[in-house]
Amino acid sequence: MTEKQIKILGSALELFAEEGFHGTSTNKIAKAAGVSEGLIFRHFKNKEGLLNAIMAQGQSLATTYFSPLMEMTDPKEVLSAIISMPFQIDESEHKFWRLLYALKWQQQKYNSISFDFMLEKAQQAFKDLEYSDPKAEVIILEMLLDGAATVILLKDEQFSKVKTLKALKAKYNLD
Amino acid sequence: MTEKQIKILGSALELFAEEGFHGTSTNKIAKAAGVSEGLIFRHFKNKEGLLNAIMAQGQSLATTYFSPLMEMTDPKEVLSAIISMPFQIDESEHKFWRLLYALKWQQQKYNSISFDFMLEKAQQAFKDLEYSDPKAEVIILEMLLDGAATVILLKDEQFSKVKTLKALKAKYNLD
Amino acid sequence: MTEKQIKILGSALELFAEEGFHGTSTNKIAKAAGVSEGLIFRHFKNKEGLLNAIMAQGQSLATTYFSPLMEMTDPKEVLSAIISMPFQIDESEHKFWRLLYALKWQQQKYNSISFDFMLEKAQQAFKDLEYSDPKAEVIILEMLLDGAATVILLKDEQFSKVKTLKALKAKYNLD
Amino acid sequence: MTEKQIKILGSALELFAEEGFHGTSTNKIAKAAGVSEGLIFRHFKNKEGLLNAIMAQGQSLATTYFSPLMEMTDPKEVLSAIISMPFQIDESEHKFWRLLYALKWQQQKYNSISFDFMLEKAQQAFKDLEYSDPKAEVIILEMLLDGAATVILLKDEQFSKVKTLKALKAKYNLD
DNA sequence: GATGAATGAGCTTTCATTCAT
DNA sequence: GATGAATGAAAGCTCATTCAT
Numbered sequence: 001m002t003e004k005q006i007k008i009l010g011s012a013l014e015l016f017a018e019e020g021f022h023g024t025s026t027n028k029i030a031k032a033a034g035v036s037e038g039l040i041f042r043h044f045k046n047k048e049g050l051l052n053a054i055m056a057q058g059q060s061l062a063t064t065y066f067s068p069l070m071e072m073t074d075p076k077e078v079l080s081a082i083i084s085m086p087f088q089i090d091e092s093e094h095k096f097w098r099l100l101y102a103l104k105w106q107q108q109k110y111n112s113i114s115f116d117f118m119l120e121k122a123q124q125a126f127k128d129l130e131y132s133d134p135k136a137e138v139i140i141l142e143m144l145l146d147g148a149a150t151v152i153l154l155k156d157e158q159f160s161k162v163k164t165l166k167a168l169k170a171k172y173n174l175d
Numbered sequence: 176m177t178e179k180q181i182k183i184l185g186s187a188l189e190l191f192a193e194e195g196f197h198g199t200s201t202n203k204i205a206k207a208a209g210v211s212e213g214l215i216f217r218h219f220k221n222k223e224g225l226l227n228a229i230m231a232q233g234q235s236l237a238t239t240y241f242s243p244l245m246e247m248t249d250p251k252e253v254l255s256a257i258i259s260m261p262f263q264i265d266e267s268e269h270k271f272w273r274l275l276y277a278l279k280w281q282q283q284k285y286n287s288i289s290f291d292f293m294l295e296k297a298q299q300a301f302k303d304l305e306y307s308d309p310k311a312e313v314i315i316l317e318m319l320l321d322g323a324a325t326v327i328l329l330k331d332e333q334f335s336k337v338k339t340l341k342a343l344k345a346k347y348n349l350d
Numbered sequence: 351m352t353e354k355q356i357k358i359l360g361s362a363l364e365l366f367a368e369e370g371f372h373g374t375s376t377n378k379i380a381k382a383a384g385v386s387e388g389l390i391f392r393h394f395k396n397k398e399g400l401l402n403a404i405m406a407q408g409q410s411l412a413t414t415y416f417s418p419l420m421e422m423t424d425p426k427e428v429l430s431a432i433i434s435m436p437f438q439i440d441e442s443e444h445k446f447w448r449l450l451y452a453l454k455w456q457q458q459k460y461n462s463i464s465f466d467f468m469l470e471k472a473q474q475a476f477k478d479l480e481y482s483d484p485k486a487e488v489i490i491l492e493m494l495l496d497g498a499a500t501v502i503l504l505k506d507e508q509f510s511k512v513k514t515l516k517a518l519k520a521k522y523n524l525d
Numbered sequence: 526m527t528e529k530q531i532k533i534l535g536s537a538l539e540l541f542a543e544e545g546f547h548g549t550s551t552n553k554i555a556k557a558a559g560v561s562e563g564l565i566f567r568h569f570k571n572k573e574g575l576l577n578a579i580m581a582q583g584q585s586l587a588t589t590y591f592s593p594l595m596e597m598t599d600p601k602e603v604l605s606a607i608i609s610m611p612f613q614i615d616e617s618e619h620k621f622w623r624l625l626y627a628l629k630w631q632q633q634k635y636n637s638i639s640f641d642f643m644l645e646k647a648q649q650a651f652k653d654l655e656y657s658d659p660k661a662e663v664i665i666l667e668m669l670l671d672g673a674a675t676v677i678l679l680k681d682e683q684f685s686k687v688k689t690l691k692a693l694k695a696k697y698n699l700d
Numbered sequence: 701g702a703t704g705a706a707t708g709a710g711c712t713t714t715c716a717t718t719c720a721t
Numbered sequence: 722g723a724t725g726a727a728t729g730a731a732a733g734c735t736c737a738t739t740c741a742t
Contacts, residue, residue, distance in 0.1 A: 521696060
């Protein structure tokens with residue numbers, strides 16, 4: 001990938017995340033990236049192709065997130081790792097997750113990154129810990145993750161992440 | 176409001192919720208409502224005016240939701256009422272809440288309907304019940320509400336709401 | 351059809367005929383028609399839709415041309431009528447036929463107006479007149495018609511149509 | 526001429542003939558030729574330069590066609606040779622003539638290859654054979670040639686060229 | 701000679717909005 | 722109140738052409 005391609009993807013991610021896919025013109029992206037508008041189409045074919053390229057990039061980011069889970073066996077460690085996730089989104093990834101969540105609400109088409117594997121791992125953990133209704137627990141966990149992501153991505157820094165995570169872990173008796 | 180105005184608002188709500196504000200053209204709305212495009216502008220001045228009208232309608236819906244809380248004093252009853260809320264969204268309101276949540280991710284401008292009053296009420300309840308960190312508890316509750324709304328509005332009917340709500344209430348020792 | 355639609359179709363026909371479909375921009379058409387560019391798309395959906403509308407108009411023109419043939423029975427009268435056709439293209443239809451012939455060379459898609467009926471009528475006439483190879487005669491006739499159209503449409507008025515038609519009829523003994 | 530130049534010219538000829546000059550992008554030509562787009566401009570300067578190069582190639586092809594005529598004196602031989610021409614277009618030249626005829630309809634600019642010499646030769650032949658209106662006969666011959674080319678180039682192989690040519694020669698009492 | 705990244709003008713098309721009826 | 726023709730700005734996209742490598 002050339003330097004300009006990277007610039008385009010970066011600007012597009014930022015703008016899509018902030019103003020939405022339909023709310024962002026290719027003209028705006030090109031200007032933000034310091035690039036001619038035509039170049040966007042030469043490299044990504046479409047405005048949608050641009051979005052796809054961003055999502056493809058994100059897919060590998062997500063994989064990095066999830067892979068450590070695979071090897072864990074201790075159920076408490078598993079739950080602790082899962083719950084911590086949204087609290088560990090850092091500056092550089094912030095924009096990507098914001099876009100991903102925003103897209104969720106618009107087209108199922110872009111629900112491409114799947115959390116199913118993670119949720120299955122969680123269900124096993126709840127079973128191991130002998131929760132009475134593991135299925136319901138998984139739903140609640142999913143809600144907590146989506147909710148944490150929502151609050152963190154939309155009103156970051158207006159509350160103490162450390163304290164919140166601690167209280168949350170306490171609810172599941174995770175040290 | 177005339178019948179045609181109602182039709183327009185209904186179609187707009189549906190389309191905005193599904194395809195986003197910028198993703199929906201006034202032409203599409205007019206066709207969905209079975210109305211001439213010009214009429215939209217006669218009644219609502221703007222595309223944005225349309226959105227405002229929808230939000231105004233929603234505001235009163237929200238008030239209906241929240242008002243019973245005002246009179247409650249028993250902290251457990253308060254928490255129980257708050258937690259139940261997203262689980263009680265019914266068919267007819269579904270589209271509106273979907274739109275409201277989708278807009279959250281797009282423009283802060285439309286974060287108009289505020290949950291602050293409710294969250295303060297919750298904080299008082301947590302204090303009354305002598306939770307060790309009421310502030311953190313409120314954040315967690317907010318996450319749960321946002322998360323529950325997300326899951327319910329986006330993948331409705333793929334899980335048991337009754338069981339989930341029950342397990343959730345158990346977490347807070349609410350009967 | 352409104353006055354502006356007619357204007358658009360007229361300008362488009364003229365420009366397509368002179369500079370080709372791909373060689374003519376919708377901007378140019380709009381300006382020639384004294385109309386906003388958007389209007390073209392509102393009425394005809396596409397640039398291609400514009401072409402289709404022109405062809406549809408032409409179809410009825412062609413039908414007018416061919417229908418008198420249907421009732422003729424005298425073979426000489428039939429051949430005479432057919433041979434005369436390209437020589438009777440008048441000013442108002444000139445542009446349309448020019449476009450039609452130009453399109454022939456580019457996409458079979460637009461070979462929509464069919465001369466087959468006319469050629470069958472001719473074949474019957476050649477049989478009636480006991481020509482030795484009626485099939486070959488039909489091909490030659492088709493060539494003559496295409497050729498006459500080519501010469502008339504592309505270098506009109508540089509030769510005597512009357513004398514040429516006379517000499518041509520003489521070749522078929524059509525007084 | 527290098528191999529790549531030949532490839533470019535060949536692809537351009539083919540595409541121009543099939544989809545028209547304006548209907549063919551340099552990008553498409555480059556891909557068809559298996560060559561970078563830039564190379565086209567290095568070798569031919571312009572898109573128009575490409576067309577000119579094709580026409581120059583064609584000019585010598587045409588000369589080959591016409592030169593035998595120069596030395597003929599017998600009028601019947603002359604007419605026979607002229608009439609036979611379109612029927613002798615072979616596979617390898619097909620595309621070129623198709624392009625040439627298609628261009629006729631698009632821009633007079635490209636009426637570059639002239640048949641005038643040939644038509645003068647024909648007029649002399651008609652005079653020698655004491656046709657009553659040699660001028661009109663030349664026009665008719667021109668029509669026949671254009672028409673034969675049209676039919677042969679656009680619906681090749683759907684009829685017997687041998688029989689058609691025979692019937693045609695019979696019309697002029699050529700053996 | 702050859703590539704392919706890059707450009708900018710121009711193209712087709714969409715869209716919110718206006719206005720005469 | 723209601724329509725639908727009409728607009729003009731801006732959107733997404735294509736294209737011939739240039740240039741560094």
